[in-house]
Amino acid sequence: MTATDAPSQQPKIEWQTGLVKAIVAETSRVKSIILQPARWSGHWPGQHVDIRLTADDGYQAERSYSIASPPEERLLTLTVERVEDGEVSPYLLDELRVGDALELRGPIGRFFIWSRTCGGPICLVAGGTGITPLMAMLRHRRSSLPHIPASLIYSARSLADVVYRDELDTMARGDRNLRLAYALTREHPSGWNGHRGRVNAALLAENSFTREQNPTFFICGPAGFVEGISSMLVKLGFNPLAIRTERFGPTGA
Amino acid sequence: MDRPPVSRGFKSKRWPSEAARLPPGQYLTTDFPVLSAGPTPAIRVADWKIALQLGGSLLGKWTWDEFEALPQTTITVDIHCVTKWTKLNTVWQGVRFDDLLKTVGRSEPPDAFVMAHCDGGYTTNLPVADLVAGKAMIATRYEGLPLAPTHGGPARLLVPHLYFWKSAKWLRRLRFMPKDEPGFWESRGYHNYGDPWREQRYDGD
Numbered sequence A: 001m002t003a004t005d006a007p008s009q010q011p012k013i014e015w016q017t018g019l020v021k022a023i024v025a026e027t028s029r030v031k032s033i034i035l036q037p038a039r040w041s042g043h044w045p046g047q048h049v050d051i052r053l054t055a056d057d058g059y060q061a062e063r064s065y066s067i068a069s070p071p072e073e074r075l076l077t078l079t080v081e082r083v084e085d086g087e088v089s090p091y092l093l094d095e096l097r098v099g100d101a102l103e104l105r106g107p108i109g110r111f112f113i114w115s116r117t118c119g120g121p122i123c124l125v126a127g128g129t130g131i132t133p134l135m136a137m138l139r140h141r142r143s144s145l146p147h148i149p150a151s152l153i154y155s156a157r158s159l160a161d162v163v164y165r166d167e168l169d170t171m172a173r174g175d176r177n178l179r180l181a182y183a184l185t186r187e188h189p190s191g192w193n194g195h196r197g198r199v200n201a202a203l204l205a206e207n208s209f210t211r212e213q214n215p216t217f218f219i220c221g222p223a224g225f226v227e228g229i230s231s232m233l234v235k236l237g238f239n240p241l242a243i244r245t246e247r248f249g250p251t252g253a
Numbered sequence B: 001m002d003r004p005p006v007s008r009g010f011k012s013k014r015w016p017s018e019a020a021r022l023p024p025g026q027y028l029t030t031d032f033p034v035l036s037a038g039p040t041p042a043i044r045v046a047d048w049k050i051a052l053q054l055g056g057s058l059l060g061k062w063t064w065d066e067f068e069a070l071p072q073t074t075i076t077v078d079i080h081c082v083t084k085w086t087k088l089n090t091v092w093q094g095v096r097f098d099d100l101l102k103t104v105g106r107s108e109p110p111d112a113f114v115m116a117h118c119d120g121g122y123t124t125n126l127p128v129a130d131l132v133a134g135k136a137m138i139a140t141r142y143e144g145l146p147l148a149p150t151h152g153g154p155a156r157l158l159v160p161h162l163y164f165w166k167s168a169k170w171l172r173r174l175r176f177m178p179k180d181e182p183g184f185w186e187s188r189g190y191h192n193y194g195d196p197w198r199e200q201r202y203d204g205d
């Protein structure tokens, strides 16, 4: 594989403060935090920021959060899920308030990004909050590249756990180039005619374009989920080099 | 540097007793998270070979059985991933870079830099100085067991004093080069050297 970007000495990505402008409850375990960074030179969909919290005794904790907002928007949206007993996510969900300053630096990452050069079609596969960077891609597509065929396969425990559901449904309605498939792993409403259970090879095959269309895959979610999906795609005959992955959280293994 | 602002209401949940072993911005984990750019390649040891290369010429090449017959070393080290987790006291077994050089009859490394090439097209660059003197090995066992594919098996580079992406998974070839060149992550926004103690995560750090 050849490097796509010229080796360069970039300036340091400095810490800055973002002002919390709004906090939106997305589901019972997920909130979106809308930030106004002090300075922002733009980002690619798929990139993340690092967040740093400092306690009054000087202790610091850093974590990464994907950017859910598209480059077209001036404010940054992060979407955070509560990890029980976590150090940072419960703070962001329960303690952080509108008007607070949050230290961040970014944008970070130049691989798990959808840029013009990858074109399309794109097939996005999300497990839980793994939807976050993929949402930035879909929002960017809606604003700037609606002609590019795309599909989203989104695995969640139940319909109530689907983040951005209204926005996704609205997006997919009336867009012939966008396919949307939910996989509900634990609970489904009565009469649910979508996929039940985990994402399997059949669901992937049905929603992922043909090999000849040469889709680029972006898979994001817990490590085990990403591992499972990417190996299914390789078995389905897709080019491993067209499969890009981002793993959140632990493996449990 | 200015002191960072205090985050209202944030209290540390942990001052780990091992705090001194945590580089800045890292947190302790007890499980073993996975980071890679794409699918995990399925590699059979029967088809596996590893090569040491200088420019276009081959310095050495080993099949799995030949590689297993090289002198083995076991080390216990802390590892630090750029995604912020640190794992203490991990035990690895493999062949030290020094022993590989010795095996091909080199007392001195022939060039100052190395590019590691892996299955899946992944590469990473390293100064030779960071590989010699017991600093690095090609690991084939983790905690006494064959290295799992998700963690880079059958063989990965292990350079524990740098961020863990430098410890390239699914290693197939080490190539000496006279000049430094960026590898995969290094040309995609990550730091060229990656010292966790200087928090060299990203380009420009």
Ligand SMILES: Cc1cc2nc3c(=O)[nH]c(=O)nc-3n(C[C@H](O)[C@H](O)[C@H](O)COP(=O)(O)OP(=O)(O)OC[C@H]3O[C@@H](n4cnc5c(N)ncnc54)[C@H](O)[C@@H]3O)c2cc1C
Pocket: A048, A063, A064, A065, A066, A067, A078, A079, A080, A081, A082, A083, A084, A085, A086, A087, A088, A089, A090, A129, A132, A133, A246, A247, A248, A249, A250, B027, B029, B031, B083
């Ligand atoms: C590039 C990148 C992008 C990310 N983007 C997002 C994002 O958009 N939204 C988001 O919510 N998170 C995201 N994460 C995960 C995030 O960085 C934190 O790891 C997560 O919020 C947990 O941090 P914590 O401090 O609350 O928990 P910790 O204190 O770090 O962990 C507490 C316990 O929970 C376990 N744990 C940690 N993470 C998870 C998890 N994800 N699921 C289940 N158990 C876990 C740990 O092993 C530990 O036992 C991203 C991670 C990376 C590397």
